[in-house]
Amino acid sequence: REITPVNIAAELTSSYLDYAMSVIVGRALPDVRDGLKPVHRRVLYAMNELGNDWNKPYKKSARVVGDVIGKYHPHGDSAVYDTIVRMAQDFSMRYMLVDGQGNFGSVDGDNAAAMRYTEVRMARISHELLADLDKETVDWVPNYDGTEMIPAVMPTKVPTLLINGSSGIAGWAWPTQHFPPQPTSPE
Secondary structure, eight states, X not given: OOOOOOOHHHHHHHHHHHHHHHHIIIIISOBTTTXXXXXXXXXXXXXXXXXXXXXXXXXXXXXXXXHIIIIIOXXXXXXXXXXXXXXXXXXXXXXXXXXXXXOOOOTTSOOOOOTTTOEEEEOTTHHHXXXXXXXXXXXXXXXXXXXXXXXXXXXXXXXXXXXXXXXXXXXXXXXXXXXXXXXXXXX
């Protein structure tokens, strides 16, 4: 085999850009079909599989995080918990997708309590994102290790991206408006 000389600076630039774009497209940008990033989708799916419904008792956040990273999202527990926290903050989302009990931080930048101290369940609106999931309305794909099938997108009845907006990473994705303008009426 012959070794091909390569300019290291050009190779690093190209490789990093390819990697960064794959991360951004694969993890940091929501799918317009359901308005969710993969981690949000996996959290809601795990909560659904746990029966963690809006009208049932709360479950420890650590339990949900464990299911998500064990079955669907092989990344750090803090990334998943941070996602759950954001989904439960009324100052981060116009329509919260997770109903949290405990300290989920503040608009002033105070951190949420550790996952062992907080409890969660799906917010009522989240059931509208998962409605008809059992009726073959969306494609299913294998999870990261091929042991389970997960929805590629949620069959949502809610325009999640429009009502909650999104934010990205790496300077490539910019935040959409979190709180769409309210209709104004003359007083």
